[in-house]
Amino acid sequence: MKKKKVGIPYALYFYEYYPLWKEFLTRLGVEVVLSRPTNKSILDSGIRSSLSEICLPVKVFYGHVLSLVDQVDYILIPRMVCIEKGAFFCPKIIGLPDMVKSSLSSICPIISPVVDVRKSYGTWKNSLFQVGQLLTENTLAISRAISLSWENFQKNYVAHLLDPKVLRPASLIEGQDSINSKRQWEEKPINIAVVGHDYLIDDSYINLNLIEKLKRMKVNVLTPGMVHPAMVKKQLKKLYKPIFWSLSRKAVGAALYYFENGVEGIIHLTSFECGEDSMVGESIHHQSQKCPEVSYTEFVFDEHTGEAGINTRIEAFLDMIRRKKRIENSLAPSW
Amino acid sequence: MRTFLGIDVGAVSTDLVLLDENNDVLNSVYLRTQGQPIKMLKEGLSIIRKENQGISLEVVGVGTTGSGRVLAGVIAGADIVKNEITAHSVAALYLNPEVRTIFEIGGQDSKIIILQNGVVVDFAMNTICAAGTGSFLDHQAYRLDIPIEEFGEYALRSENPVRIAGRCTVFAESDMVHKQQMGYKEEDIIAGLCEAMVRNYLNNVGKGKKILPTIFFQGGVAANSGIKKSFEKEIGYQVVVPEYYQVMGAIGAALLAREEIELNPRPSAFYGFELVERNYQTSGFECDGCPNHCEVVEIMVDGETIARWGDRCGKWSLGYQAIR
Numbered sequence: 001m002k003k004k005k006v007g008i009p010y011a012l013y014f015y016e017y018y019p020l021w022k023e024f025l026t027r028l029g030v031e032v033v034l035s036r037p038t039n040k041s042i043l044d045s046g047i048r049s050s051l052s053e054i055c056l057p058v059k060v061f062y063g064h065v066l067s068l069v070d071q072v073d074y075i076l077i078p079r080m081v082c083i084e085k086g087a088f089f090c091p092k093i094i095g096l097p098d099m100v101k102s103s104l105s106s107i108c109p110i111i112s113p114v115v116d117v118r119k120s121y122g123t124w125k126n127s128l129f130q131v132g133q134l135l136t137e138n139t140l141a142i143s144r145a146i147s148l149s150w151e152n153f154q155k156n157y158v159a160h161l162l163d164p165k166v167l168r169p170a171s172l173i174e175g176q177d178s179i180n181s182k183r184q185w186e187e188k189p190i191n192i193a194v195v196g197h198d199y200l201i202d203d204s205y206i207n208l209n210l211i212e213k214l215k216r217m218k219v220n221v222l223t224p225g226m227v228h229p230a231m232v233k234k235q236l237k238k239l240y241k242p243i244f245w246s247l248s249r250k251a252v253g254a255a256l257y258y259f260e261n262g263v264e265g266i267i268h269l270t271s272f273e274c275g276e277d278s279m280v281g282e283s284i285h286h287q288s289q290k291c292p293e294v295s296y297t298e299f300v301f302d303e304h305t306g307e308a309g310i311n312t313r314i315e316a317f318l319d320m321i322r323r324k325k326r327i328e329n330s331l332a333p334s335w
Numbered sequence: 336m337r338t339f340l341g342i343d344v345g346a347v348s349t350d351l352v353l354l355d356e357n358n359d360v361l362n363s364v365y366l367r368t369q370g371q372p373i374k375m376l377k378e379g380l381s382i383i384r385k386e387n388q389g390i391s392l393e394v395v396g397v398g399t400t401g402s403g404r405v406l407a408g409v410i411a412g413a414d415i416v417k418n419e420i421t422a423h424s425v426a427a428l429y430l431n432p433e434v435r436t437i438f439e440i441g442g443q444d445s446k447i448i449i450l451q452n453g454v455v456v457d458f459a460m461n462t463i464c465a466a467g468t469g470s471f472l473d474h475q476a477y478r479l480d481i482p483i484e485e486f487g488e489y490a491l492r493s494e495n496p497v498r499i500a501g502r503c504t505v506f507a508e509s510d511m512v513h514k515q516q517m518g519y520k521e522e523d524i525i526a527g528l529c530e531a532m533v534r535n536y537l538n539n540v541g542k543g544k545k546i547l548p549t550i551f552f553q554g555g556v557a558a559n560s561g562i563k564k565s566f567e568k569e570i571g572y573q574v575v576v577p578e579y580y581q582v583m584g585a586i587g588a589a590l591l592a593r594e595e596i597e598l599n600p601r602p603s604a605f606y607g608f609e610l611v612e613r614n615y616q617t618s619g620f621e622c623d624g625c626p627n628h629c630e631v632v633e634i635m636v637d638g639e640t641i642a643r644w645g646d647r648c649g650k651w652s653l654g655y656q657a658i659r
Contacts (some may be wrong), residue, residue: 033354039626082396093627205627209647285543308402309444316420316458323421 003031004135005322006111007068007075008193010035012093015198020153023077024128027145028135033072035064036206038319043069044261047303049103055273056303057199058092058099060206065107074111074134078127081116087246090276124150160225186252190321193222193258195251195284196269196277200266207269217318222263224254239283247291248280255284258294264321265295272302339396339596340383341589342376342411343582344368347442347469348555349375349497350582353383353392354589359431361649362386363582372403376410377611379573380446384608392511397463397605398422398592400584402443409634410615412606415588415595415626421530422587424448424455427551430577438566438574439583440536440556441586442469447541459540471504475528478508479521484523490561493526494522501531533569548572553583622646 005027008014014021018034023030034201036042038060046063058135068075077097082087099114113130116122125146132142192214200207201223214221224232232253236243239256243249258266268284270277281298288296297317299310343350349372351364364379366458398415399407400422408416413527419439419629427434428450435446446536449457461468475481490496497519507528514524537546550572556562557580566574579586596603606613621628631651634642643653 036626041626058630289543294575295456297458312418312420313460315418316455319418319421320455320458324456327454 003029004029004074005033005072006063006135007033007035007072007108009061009068009075009077010037010313011064011203012057012096012199013078013089014178015202016247017078019156020149021078022144022277023149023152024132025076025135026052027149028132028141030135033068035067038063038203040205043205043303051099051103052154054092054099056095056301057197057203057274059303060199060203061096062100062103065104068103069107072093072108072211075107075214076111076131078275079114079116081122083115083124083246084117086242087244087249088249090245093247096267099174107237109178125164157316189218189220190318191220191222191263192265192267193255193263194267195224195255195258197247197251197271198225200269200271200301206271207299208301208307210267210269210299210310210314213311213314217314219318222258227254227257243280243283245276245280248276252280252283256287259287263294264325265297265317267317268296268298268299270298272300295324337395338392338643339392339580339589340394340398340411340589341422341585341592342379342397342399342404342407343401343412343584343588344372344376344399345418345441345443345584346403348581349379349401349403350381350585351376351379352579352582352585352589353387353394354586354593354643358590360579360582360586363579363585365581368403368495369566372548373410373615373617377615378484378610380411381611383609388508392608394551394603394605394607396592396596396603398588398590398595400574400588400591405644408633409555411610412604414582414592414601414604417591418443420446420455420458420460420583422447422477422584422591423553424450424587424589425594426583426587427553428453429586430551431575433549433550434588436544436550438536438550438552438557439554440469440562441486441554442473444468445536445540445554445556447536447544449544449546449604455569457544459542459544461540462559469554470509471532472528472559473554474504475507475511478527479510481525486529486560487560488525489522490529490559491564493520493522495523496526496530499521499524499527501528501530501533501535507531526565529559529565530569533565537569540597546570546572550574552576553580555581557581622651624648641656 009023022032027276042063043060046059050059065075077100079097081094082088097110101110111131111134113127114122115127118190127143128146132150194201211221232250235253235256236249255266266276268281270281299313339354341352342613347368347497349366351369353361355361362383364382366375366379368375382484392433397411397413398417399413400417400419423439427437434454444461446458446460467647468656473483476486489553499513500506511524552563552574557576563574563576614637619630619632622631627647629646631643631645633640646652
């Protein structure tokens with residue numbers, strides 16, 4: 001029998017949940033097709049087919065869906081509502097399956113299980129089970145696939161937390177003691193935290209290759225994924241009001257953590273027309289005013305963001321940090 | 336004579352300055368880029384050469400800045416290529432170390448720079464919208480059929496500026512047409528436009544920034560005395576427009592070139608004023624190596640490729656490494 005093919009768009013929440021779905025579906029004997037990383041044609045087709053008022057990451061999601069349509073039997077678009085107490089997904093994500101269905105007329109069937117842990121039908125296990133039933137009649141195999149893939153998902157997550165790359169203070173790069181030439185100052189690595197949604201930080205097409213550019217400019221890049229969730233949780237308690245959106249919690253908690261833990265600068269990535277970011281950005285900005293020793297800036301991404309604008313901002317931000325250090329250490333020009 | 340050359344290639348203007356060893360301005364050139372940065376750069380260099388006929392000039396360092404800084408750096412042979420924020424702040428700090436705030440409004444973008452103890456501590460640039468920039472004023476001046484140079488004087492004559500929405504050029508325009516048809520005086524409308532632009536600048540670019548004196552106002556729009564007055568009215572501090580407000584970026588680039596050469600001594604990479612006689616061509620092609628279809632640009636001098644960029648993956652890039 002021909003293997004069924006399920007397409008997964010490489011965008012939005014799948015930056016977090018792809019491993020779980022991939023393993024679950026594979027265990028059911030389904031072939032999983034992940035769309036290619038965002039490129040020009042994905043972005044262009046996404047922009048053409050989506051609503052104009054929607055944020056860029058959702059437009060990109062449309063592009064990924066379209067790139068899969070001809071290759072697969074189903075496309076997986078879970079309706080992510082709630083995965084923890086007191087926090088939700090953004091309304092655009094909650095409505096994602098409906099939005100895609102209504103805007104893209106000729107499209108293969110969409111599988112959209114509801115993940116809403118407040119409801120009995122919406123727990124992870126029930127959602128996975130519903131999906132499994134669409135693909136096979138063997139309920140025993142489904143249950144087995146659920147427990148194994150869930151277990152591995154958790155296990156990998158814990159392993160990821162034990163990874164030395166996950167932040168301990170030691171992964172900050174310390175400066176050399178005696179630096180006395182301008183060139184050495186310019187080449188000394190500095191620690192910059194880049195915070196924001198994973199789908200902006202990890203999508204090098206949308207963020208115009210920001211992470212690579214920073215690395216090329218001798219920056220030790222730190223991301224929210226490198227902060228232990230326990231730390232994130234602890235930091236979030238300091239806020240006057242809890243953060244309402246699950247996907248923003250990590251970014252804010254990590255930003256607060258980095259403000260206190262020795263980075264020289266923090267860059268907050270946001271997408272134009274993102275409702276979450278407009279609120280979350282304020283609370284990070286608020287914190288930055290309490291920590292003037294950490295430089296802070298915000299980069300806004302949109303479909304027509306030019307590369308020149310982002311380059312100028314990166315260079316000016318790094319210059320600001322490096323010149324400040326150099327001049328404080330009396331390596332000022334002679335005149 | 337030992338000199339330092341600063342080049343600022345912006346979207347609207349191309350500026351060049353030549354500084355002597357006391358950092359005094361020997362020559363300053365301000366040209367409209369008109370979409371032809373290479374041509375204007377060569378023209379600027381020939382003007383400087385002509386103005387210094389009979390004097391033997393030694394260009395010890397060259398710095399470029401502005402949105403066309405990389406191109407200018409490759410064409411001229413720059414010792415340092417720097418972003419506009421750093422260049423503008425270095426120039427302002429050189430003129431007055433007490434500067435705390437810089438408003439820089441150019442043709443296509445506007446910036447605010449916050450300084451403390453002689454270093455930049457914060458900055459912002461306009462993001463998606465161009466309503467607070469020189470192009471906005473240019474466009475409205477054209478609509479009103481008033482030369483942009485006289486815009487400021489009109490505004491100063493006004494006694495009762497009318498309120499115009501400054502959020503967006505499109506709405507500002509419809510607001511303005513409406514006010515014209517209601518019969519408001521031209522100078523009141525122009526003063527209203529200046530106020531709208533300042534409001535928009537302070538609300539967007541200057542959002543959340545602590546504006547403290549001494550305040551410098553630089554960039555092409557600083558020529559407009561109406562805007563200066565609106566700034567002073569809005570923030571309650573005096574705003575200083577430095578003598579060389581139009582070419583502050585170029586001055587900063589020259590100072591940065593000097594700093595670079597003095598801290599890392601070496602002969603300048605400058606091609607010399609003779610480069611105006613060289614024949615530069617640019618050509619482009621679309622790479623079909625992957626779905627990104629990057630538009631790659633090639634810069635050639637007398638038929639030989641000297642630089643190439645525009646590709647995301649870097650397989651075509653040539654002649655220009657990481658910016659210092």
